[in-house]
Amino acid sequence: MSKSWALTLKLPKSTFPPRPQPQRRDEYIQRCADDFYKWQAANRPADGTFVLHDGPPYANGSLHAGHALNKILKDIILRVKVQQGRRVSYIPGWDCHGLPIELKAVGAAAGKRMSAGAIRKAARALASKTIMEQMKSFRTYAVMSDWDRRWTTMDPEYEMRQLRLFQKMIGRGLVYRRYKPVYWSPSSGTALAEAELEYSENHISKAAYVKFPVSLDGHAISGMEHLTGSLYAVIWTTTPWTLPANQAVAVHEDFTYHIVRSGDDALLVAEGCLARVAKVLWGEETAPEIIASVKGTQLTRFTYTSVLEGRKANLRPIFHAPFVTAESGSGLVHIAPGHGFDDYLVSRSLGLPVSAPVDNDGLFTEDAYPDNPEKLRGISVLQGGSDAVLKLLGDHVLDVHNYKHKYPYDWRTKQPIIIRATAQWFADVGIIKQEALAALDQVRFVPEAGKNRLESFIKGRSEWCISRQRAWGVPIPALYTSNGEAVMTEESIDHIISVIKKRGIDAWWTDAPNDPAWIHPSLLGRNDQGTPLEYTRGKDTMDVWFDSGSSWTQMDGQADVYLEGSDQHRGWFQSSLLTRVAAMVNQNATSASTTTALGLSPFKTLITHGFTLDQDGKKMSKSLGNIVSADQVMDGSLLPSLKTKKKAKDGANAPVIKDALGPDALRLWVISSEYTRDIVLGEPVLKAIHQSLIKYRVIIKMLTGSMHKSARTSPLTTLDHIAIFQLRDAMEEVGKHYDNYDFNKAFSSLNRWITNDLSAFYIEALKDRLYCVDGGGVLEPIFMGVLRMLAPITPVLVEEAWDHRPAWMKEDPSVLHPLHQLYNSPVIDPSRLTLDELELRADMPTLMKAHAAIKLAAETARENKAMGSSLQCSVVLAVPKDSKSFELFKKYKDDLADMFVVSSVELIGEGPSVENLGVDVWRYDQTFEVDGLELKASVLPPKQAKCPRCYRYVAPEPEVLCGRCEHLVGEAVE
């Protein structure tokens, strides 16, 4: 083209850069996150504020991609709500107490030498520092929030609310203290909840068959008259270290037990277990000699002696327990109520003592072996304890072997735990179970499967061990008398809260142990002997799940949404639900049916997301070393570097430029994922994300460069109408998916519209008018529509696009910032749409079919080198003359060439003339079907010469302008 013609064109002019400029990023983030949050809080109505209650991340360590997934999903939801006209409230929180922070702050060994006050000081400092670091990172994701109003579980006000909640539960009789077995971690020196365990499938225990002497207590067994030795009960245990705590042997009343000769003695083994036991004790060759057989019910009349009791040995009971099976062991089960949950429950009904001669560090106490305390005292039950016990048992041990099985570990220290009876505080969640389950019936779950999962956790739990033996936490406000009795009433807690208000919570640990200021006056006095009553303050802290679970106390009512990883079904979701139901449920109601569960749940909608996996589908973990940080996604370092055109100087290596697409890349990864499952983060996924982002940038550059103010008043063509209808459809679909939390479907719908309707159809068809004629069209409504659809997912890109809008748009205050626009407000003044929408919509499928057929035919022609640009052809549509389609194409005949991006379109009724078309030149046909009729699009050589200005083949002769261009250029000159 000669330069003079180029000057008469309206070629796109845009300042929008091909890739984001790092130096502008912070400014854009500030505008689209912090500033935007403030704007909506001031400009959207306060009524019906949408509350997304933050599940607090743990203030320990740096962030990974999973944190980003969580915060960005929340941010998308909030932005969708603001677009719907709602005000949103999102206040970030942090979970600050507990062992990991304590350990990190002081170290395991140092902690033992430090005072509680010093530990708390160090832990608080670490948590405070981590919060600031994490918050800084969250903000780089362009996540909006009320950062300055953040809450943490170590805020004094937070702790007060938590203590008030605890006080309420005490008042309702939902908290009790009991000496009973709990999960105990010797490595962290504290009780643990089920939620703090992980299981190893490959744990190896030292298992043993051990015999206990049985006393028939005067009952005779026929067949045993000639036995000269003793009768022994054979038990099998995988934890020989629990034998000092043995209190009984359980059998099954329906089993038959054989009495088998063993030298002069005899052994008791269940019939169903005999083969297994005999093989271990005597090898496969020897058949055991059965002297006599008895029923399990008969055995329960006998007693036995626990050998380790030594001189003080009492006769112990043998009783029936339903959990005894023949699947393993001997069919006789060693019962240690202090070291097993089943053992405890079955023993309680029989009134058996509960003993656990093991201390906080997992070492035997002197009670483990009363005859000679030094033999076991101080030995670790997990390291050497079983060996030491077996050694003491001497020839009562029949066999010892290694046994691989599933075993619980401390999720923080990764060390095995034990079950150990201690005095702990429990919340009675069994009483409120029905109300908690009923409350869930009114909750919407995304995905729906979350309901079953949460329900199963609630159903499976009757009590919640809420005390921990740590210094860094909220105290359980209990007082103990000199003989160890616990005092905790609403009144005593009320008094303690008032002292904490005055002295600060650390004083609970740092004040003198018997400081009477902490004691409610009604408790002070003298005992029967006339000595003043003294109390000490308890040292237990609350389970951190109780801390975070009470976060709902900050809200006036229910949250609209709770959104966390699916592991929170057994953690925060559960503790939040249980504490709220405990506090709110009508205790006077006699049954669940009379209790309304309405509004009891802290959340109306519960959304869960999966975990992040590496590109091989493996869960990211520190030990695998495959953790990907959000920064790596934002700075492009996971992808190949960009090719640079700059030559390196002096033979040095060319500078490496990373394809850093910033927070929008991270956010697009989130939205493109099916987040309700575990999601993959790796190079292939990121490449696809980058392609999408670059495509959005190309579109935005084109739009910002080609929007003209004059287009606002130029008449709309059929093509423009179609583009508006397609835009509206896409926006409706995308908006519906956003509203339904189906973000990846919104992403697909958006991309489909951009690729098919916008890029391949409308923009292609509009180019001639845009650049060569009046610059009209509906690019401005499309620009607004695109930005509205992108606003929740790529707010930084939207802010950047807005910054690069044409000057005339900047001068027009009536155009709202895209983030401030309501999603459903019209993108165009409806009065400008002059065509009948229903009629055009009915015709659109036929026009699109013709378009597709022409494209296909032209593609074949191009492959055969018959033509180059799509304008370099003419098209003939052959349509039966009396058909509806013929009328349809006739109606739009003036628009067809533009719409199909060809130089001319001729409509002919079918007949012999069709076959004669182009006999002397090339021709490519493509049929398509409408209303059951076969229509044909033929692509032929152009009929006229190429116009040097618009490139359409409509000029009378080469190098001469077409009539239209001649006219337009002439007008411009005048």
Ligand SMILES: [Zn+2]
């Ligand atoms: Zn022309």
